[in-house]
Amino acid sequence: MSVSAPETMRAEVAGVSVERSERGKGRPLLFLHPGHPSGRVDPAAPVLELLAENRRVIAPTHPGFGMDAAPPKLTTIDDLAYLYLDLMEALDLRGCVLVGVGLGGWIAAEMAVKNCERLSHLVLANAVGIKVGNRETRDIADIYAVTDKQLAELVYADPARMVRDSKTLPQNDLVMMARSREATGRYGWTPYLHNPKLKGRLHRVHIPTLVLWGEADRVVTPDYGRAYADAIPGARFATIGGAGHFPHLEQPETFASRVLEFVEETHR
Amino acid sequence: MRVFQFTEQPYPDVWNDHNGSLRVNLPNRKLDPKRAADLFHRYYDEWQLADELGLDIMLNEHHSTATCMSAACVIGLSVLARITKRARLLVLGYPIANRPDPLRAAEELATIDVISRGRLEMGFVRGVPQEVAIANLNPVFQSDRFWEAHDFIMKALTSHDEPFNWESENFHYRHVNIWPRPYQQPHPPVWSTTGSTQTAKKLGGYGYIMATLGTGYDTRRLYDAYRQGYAEKRGTAAGADRFAYLGLVAVGRTEAEARRRGELIATYPRSSSIVFAPFRNPPGYLSIDDNVRILKGEGKPRSFTKDGRIVEMAKGSVQDLIDAGVMFCGTPDQVYDQIADFVEHCGGMGNLLMMGHAGPMSHEDTVENLTLFAQEVYPRLKSLRQPEAAAVAAQ
Numbered sequence: 285m286s287v288s289a290p291e292t293m294r295a296e297v298a299g300v301s302v303e304r305s306e307r308g309k310g311r312p313l314l315f316l317h318p319g320h321p322s323g324r325v326d327p328a329a330p331v332l333e334l335l336a337e338n339r340r341v342i343a344p345t346h347p348g349f350g351m352d353a354a355p356p357k358l359t360t361i362d363d364l365a366y367l368y369l370d371l372m373e374a375l376d377l378r379g380c381v382l383v384g385v386g387l388g389g390w391i392a393a394e395m396a397v398k399n400c401e402r403l404s405h406l407v408l409a410n411a412v413g414i415k416v417g418n419r420e421t422r423d424i425a426d427i428y429a430v431t432d433k434q435l436a437e438l439v440y441a442d443p444a445r446m447v448r449d450s451k452t453l454p455q456n457d458l459v460m461m462a463r464s465r466e467a468t469g470r471y472g473w474t475p476y477l478h479n480p481k482l483k484g485r486l487h488r489v490h491i492p493t494l495v496l497w498g499e500a501d502r503v504v505t506p507d508y509g510r511a512y513a514d515a516i517p518g519a520r521f522a523t524i525g526g527a528g529h530f531p532h533l534e535q536p537e538t539f540a541s542r543v544l545e546f547v548e549e550t551h552r
Numbered sequence: 553m554r555v556f557q558f559t560e561q562p563y564p565d566v567w568n569d570h571n572g573s574l575r576v577n578l579p580n581r582k583l584d585p586k587r588a589a590d591l592f593h594r595y596y597d598e599w600q601l602a603d604e605l606g607l608d609i610m611l612n613e614h615h616s617t618a619t620c621m622s623a624a625c626v627i628g629l630s631v632l633a634r635i636t637k638r639a640r641l642l643v644l645g646y647p648i649a650n651r652p653d654p655l656r657a658a659e660e661l662a663t664i665d666v667i668s669r670g671r672l673e674m675g676f677v678r679g680v681p682q683e684v685a686i687a688n689l690n691p692v693f694q695s696d697r698f699w700e701a702h703d704f705i706m707k708a709l710t711s712h713d714e715p716f717n718w719e720s721e722n723f724h725y726r727h728v729n730i731w732p733r734p735y736q737q738p739h740p741p742v743w744s745t746t747g748s749t750q751t752a753k754k755l756g757g758y759g760y761i762m763a764t765l766g767t768g769y770d771t772r773r774l775y776d777a778y779r780q781g782y783a784e785k786r787g788t789a790a791g792a793d794r795f796a797y798l799g800l801v802a803v804g805r806t807e808a809e810a811r812r813r814g815e816l817i818a819t820y821p822r823s824s825s826i827v828f829a830p831f832r833n834p835p836g837y838l839s840i841d842d843n844v845r846i847l848k849g850e851g852k853p854r855s856f857t858k859d860g861r862i863v864e865m866a867k868g869s870v871q872d873l874i875d876a877g878v879m880f881c882g883t884p885d886q887v888y889d890q891i892a893d894f895v896e897h898c899g900g901m902g903n904l905l906m907m908g909h910a911g912p913m914s915h916e917d918t919v920e921n922l923t924l925f926a927q928e929v930y931p932r933l934k935s936l937r938q939p940e941a942a943a944v945a946a947q
Contacts, residue, residue: 320835353840359693359721429685429830450847462843466692469835473690 288336290327297370300355304344304371308336311404312377314368315343318386318410319472320427321435321446322530323464324349331532334540339381344371346391348467351459361387361413361471361479365394372402381547383407385532386503387468387477393512396493397485405547406493408512409539410501410529412472414483416511424477425503428469439529441500486515492550493519496542498527498534520546553895553902553933556610556642557602557922558798559909560620560820561595561628563588567618567819567911573828575617575682588621596631598909598918603636605926608673610642610905615686619823626660633668641668644743644763644796644905645677648705649698650687655725657701658708662734670735675743675763676702682827684834692836697722704728709739743796749777756781756790763796763905766821766865768855768876771797771898779899779945789945792900792938799894800879801906803887803924813921814870814881819911821865821878858897884928891929892936899944904933 290307305327313335317325324345325332335341346364348354358364368391372380382403384392389411396406416423425438436446450458472478493516497509506523513521522542527534566582567574599609611628614620622628625643632641641664648657665672678698684691700722707716708730715729734740743761746752755762756778764774775795782790800817804810825832833846845851855863855876863876873879877897880890895901908925909918 428834429828431830451849453847455844458844458847459840461847462840465843466835466840469690470692473692473835474688 290332292327295371295374297367297374300347300358300367301352302344302347302367302371303350303352304342305332306340306342307332308339308341310339311379311381312375313339313341313381313383314372314377315341316368316382316384316388316391317343317346317349318388318530319349319468320465321439321461322386322533323467324460325532329533329536331536331540334536335383335543337540337544342375342377344368346388346467346471348470349460349464351456351463353463354467354470359470361390361394364391364471365398369395369399369402377402379404381405381407381543383409383543384411385409386529387412387472389413390472390477390479390482393482393486393489394479396489396491397482400489400491403491405550406489406491406516407496407543407546408493409496409531410498410504410509411495411512412477412504413479414486414512414515415475415478415480416483416508422476423504423508426476427503438502441498441526441528441534445534483515486512487517489516489519492546494543494546495519495521496531496539497521497523498529498531499523499525500528503529553792553904553936553938554608554640555904555906555925555930555933556608556640557599557909558610558612558905558907559595559598559918560612560614560907561592561622562823562911563591563618563621564819564912565618567823570618570826573826573831574619574823575614575827576685576831577828578616578618580616582618592621594915595909596635598915598922599632599639600635601919602908602922602926603639605922606930607906607922607926608640608642609636610644612644613647614680615683619820626664629664629672630667633664633671636668636671639671640673641671642673642675642743642905644673644675645745646675647679647683647687648676648701649694650679650683650689651701652689654701654704654723655708655728655730658705659730661705661740662709662730662732665734665736665740666732668735670740672734672736672740673743673761674740675745676705677745681834681837682831684837685831690836691834693722694837706739706742709734746774749774752777753781756783756794757785759786759790759794761794761796761903763798763903765798766855766878767797768863768878769858769894769897770856771877771894771901775898775901783945789941791941792895792902795898795901796903796905797894797898797901798905798907799877799891800873800881800910801887801904801908801921801925802879802881803884803921803929805883805924807882807886810882810886811870813913813917814873814879816913816917817879817881817907817910818868818870818873820907821873822867823911825866884924887925888929888932891933895936895938899947900938900941902938
């Protein structure tokens, strides 16, 4: 039984109309979805309901990922980080748990190095965004240089989860699939899915941080996740079995309980 | 009509040894540099012949591919500027959206125009999708970057009194003042290519020469969009000299000889789409609507015969390619008739970009193909009466 039905709403933030779904009551949790080949999280997704058990879960759709085109002025992950800091201010969120997966984890990290004032906890799941290896090591698999079958094997513990035959999907789903692929390129083409400066700024994150990793992820491996955690003072690292780059989709129960347990344990 | 001889300067020796991709990820170990040197010299010899035969010259560039060894068009232009005497030198094109430094492009083009004593024809193109993987500049903003690089280059070529400033998201310069400035004033003629009616209309507004490739008997739709854009901005009708078409050309003394050459030239469309699939559709290169069509499994045919039959350029027979107006092939009489008919379909087309060499076609075949065309077909095309522009516009 659901704790509450999701509501979809919009807010005008710094001249941008930001769509979000909300559900649940209590202290806020801002959930930032990943990029291609997932993209926007369905407002009815089990993970959002599980996280909303005693929290207000706010899940925006990054501009360019839903049905609407991205506003021309938003071109970088930095732009999205400032947009969501503005959104938190507009909604007056305080003591907020910030959770980001994949590309959303990158946005979350960029927000946290800028300003942690409204944040209580940070959870980065299979986040991209930093450069770990040397210049000849590609830390992050090139999702645009592989076939759909190869992509499924990179991102999922169970590659059968990926849609193989898109031909019969509803028009809106296809538009959002196409937008998700384009928007991920928009924000992350070059430097490829990272900001060369971000790792050197992660020392500024001074809230309890959990780096959570779907252990079958081959886009960014658990070793990359460990390096992420090592760069954040006091961050904890944990893996989730049976999940790849999108642990919130493959193991929603484990994902939600790990997040909520971490928040309980490190309650401030 | 003007005719420009074009070859992609291919390295055809490995066209049957590519493991599914002739572009981007074909290891360059497969190229023998000595063989490449021989091929380059041969291609320049053939362009010198074209110059002597009264033909103009076109070249292009592609990257990381055995289909085209010209990876920097300015190198070919530079060589040709010095070794040819009279031919116009058309680059179609210079992929300016894939270059981080348009100032360098402006300097190169101006210098080539000067060295060639004003023979440069300056084609700017967005580039084929698989080039994105090489350039690694964001494909989502490629179109914007193309038009900004265009604006910048045009300003650099035409500003002569003091250095100017340019600071935008894409490009940052504080002292733009190119030396030398172009030989042709105010600037060399500008060309571009498109497959979309929207861009065609925009190019018409600029009055640039617009070329299409492989559009066959569907070309008129694009030309008419250009005509509309041209007339709206200028109040006059666009002449045939504003239009160009890339046609595969195979001439023979007999039909059988022409067909044999046609098969060799047809290796171009048959090879150019051999590329590892993911590189063919970088994000943002195609519109969301086009990508939704792809997700639905719907293709987007480009080439049509006169009676509306769809021809797949990569798979069609020589006869299919002739029917679709993609290839002009036969005896000189037949080739003339095919081109004249195509010009009529277009409502006027004043620049034939002739692919007179492709793939494994030998030097002897290429020489014979160019010579027969220049001597037996070209004189008649020069006196071909183009449809009257105002009458076409009124249709």
